[in-house]
Every structure is written in structure tokens, then in C-alpha cells.
Amino acid sequence: MDTVATPSIRAIGLGRDFAEHPAVQRLDLEVNPGEVYGLLGPNGSGKSTTVRMLTTMLRPSRGTAQVAGADISRDPGTVRRRTGVVLQGTALDPLMSARELLPLQGRLQSLTARQARARCAELLTAFDAQDFADTPVGKLSGGQRRRVDLAVALVQRPDVLFLDEPTTGLDPASRRDLWDEIRALAANHGVTVLLTTQYLEEADQLCDRVGILRAGRLIASADPHALKDQVGDRVLTLRFRDASAAGRARELLATKGEQLHTDETAPHAVSIRLARPGADGETLLTWPPPACTPNP
Numbered sequence: 001m002d003t004v005a006t007p008s009i010r011a012i013g014l015g016r017d018f019a020e021h022p023a024v025q026r027l028d029l030e031v032n033p034g035e036v037y038g039l040l041g042p043n044g045s046g047k048s049t050t051v052r053m054l055t056t057m058l059r060p061s062r063g064t065a066q067v068a069g070a071d072i073s074r075d076p077g078t079v080r081r082r083t084g085v086v087l088q089g090t091a092l093d094p095l096m097s098a099r100e101l102l103p104l105q106g107r108l109q110s111l112t113a114r115q116a117r118a119r120c121a122e123l124l125t126a127f128d129a130q131d132f133a134d135t136p137v138g139k140l141s142g143g144q145r146r147r148v149d150l151a152v153a154l155v156q157r158p159d160v161l162f163l164d165e166p167t168t169g170l171d172p173a174s175r176r177d178l179w180d181e182i183r184a185l186a187a188n189h190g191v192t193v194l195l196t197t198q199y200l201e202e203a204d205q206l207c208d209r210v211g212i213l214r215a216g217r218l219i220a221s222a223d224p225h226a227l228k229d230q231v232g233d234r235v236l237t238l239r240f241r242d243a244s245a246a247g248r249a250r251e252l253l254a255t256k257g258e259q260l261h262t263d264e265t266a267p268h269a270v271s272i273r274l275a276r277p278g279a280d281g282e283t284l285l286t287w288p289p290p291a292c293t294p295n296p
């Protein structure tokens, strides 16, 4: 019996040039069913170009890929039917509400009116969106809006979901809520998720595996812990009660010449690179600092 699952996404030598400049070089990638895979990389590293090729929006210059069992070049219609996509700045009609948009999407995907209404009700409940279901999406907060984007992408029950920088611009609490939704999709419904991110913490907390893209090349791909060992310095993260305590710790550590890693998504945390030889075991910080030690 064959017990090896067919990958939900398999790219072989996939690449795309713009005016002879390779935006994505030769990408080899496999993502398994039910996995949350993160493509991590700075601006311009090729993340969106990769997503646009895998979702059949952009023709590759070289290579091949299969998504949800279909070839992106030979059978793009099947790929589109079996996948959901949320791109950066997805253009939903700002005057329409979730309760209008979701059934409309269902009808476009050939559901009957009754099926479309039922699916809409199911998704509004799943995304805890009843309270803002009748508000035009143009008037929603960033976090609410992303949940509607995600719900719209899920109307057709996709096997594979692509999310291009799903949490950019969200506050930390909305970001964590969205992480929970994405995890639940994979864990409870077996949806395979490929997302792109610029945030190390997001890749670390959310993804089963992470690929690092740099200048259009996948330079590493593994689970986040293995990746940190392979390509990163060791990082010690201290979490504080509030952002101001973290700020004071950051100032103290900077005066000691420590190399700090800043992550704008985690204002309560301070991360220190432990790359200096001989730094292990040294006391880096005494907390609380002397100025706020309670009087005996």
C-alpha cells in the first residue's frame, strides 16, 4: 500500500523573469496536505511572484508545478477550482457586506442560491463574523476585513489556500486571531496553506515548515526550529509584562553592546542574538533594573 501522500503543491525548477531579470530563479518545493508552509523573505525576494505563478495568475518562464493534483500550465482551470487565494490588497467591493459578498461568491462558484446562503451562514459563524456581517467591508477594521477576505476565499472549500502576506498591517492581537483561524483550517479541515510573510515570528509561530527566499532563490526549507539552527544565530527571547518594560530592557541591553533583534509584531518581547563566542552563561541583564528594585 502506498502510504506516502501526494504533495498538495509540487514545484520543479519553477522560475519567472521580468525583462530578463530573474524574479524567481529555479524553485523546487513540496508542500504536503494539511501543512502550513511559510515563504519568508524581504521585499522583492520573489514571494508574490511565486504565489502568482502557483495560482495561475502569472505564466512561468521555466519549470513546472502541480497544485491540488493539477498542472498549473496544462490545467489552470482545475487549479483555480481547487484553490483559494487572498492577495495583498484584495479588491472586494467596499460597499458590499460579508452577508452579500459570500453568497455572491458561492453563486459564481456554481452553488445553488440555497447552498450559497447555507455556506455563507457557516462561514460567518466559523469566522465569528456575525457582528459585522452587515457592515460594508469598506468600513471594517483591518482584522475584520482580512477575516472576510479569508471567508470569501473559502466559499468553494479549496484544498489549497494561498495567502500573500495575510497579516501585514494588522495589530498584534488581530494578527494572533488570524493565526488561530489559519491553524484551525489546516488542523480541522485538512486545508493546505502556503503563505508569504516578512515576519520571522509569524513563520516561527504559525508554520509547520518555512522556506527562506532571497533574491528569487530558496536558500533553505525546513521546520522553523531546524532552520534556526541551520541559518540563524541562537536567539534568546525575553517576554515582558508590557511594551514599556521591554523598551527599558532594550535600552539597558543596548548599552552593554548586545546585538538585539527587533520584531515590530512583538513589542513586549526583546530578542538577543547569542552569536558572540563565550556569551553563553554570562549574565546579560539583571531584572528589575537597580532603579526600580522595590525598597526593602
Ligand SMILES: Nc1ncnc2c1ncn2[C@@H]1O[C@H](COP(=O)(O)OP(=O)(O)OP(=O)(O)O)[C@@H](O)[C@H]1O
Pocket: 018, 023, 041, 042, 043, 044, 045, 046, 047, 048, 049, 050, 198
Ligand atoms: N510585473 C512586474 N514587472 C517587472 N518586475 C516585477 C514585476 N513583478 C515583480 N517584479 C520584480 O520581481 C522581483 C520580485 O518581486 P515580488 O513582488 O515577487 O517580491 P516579494 O518578495 O513579494 O516582495 P514584497 O514583500 O515587497 O511583496 C522584484 O525585483 C520586483 O521588482
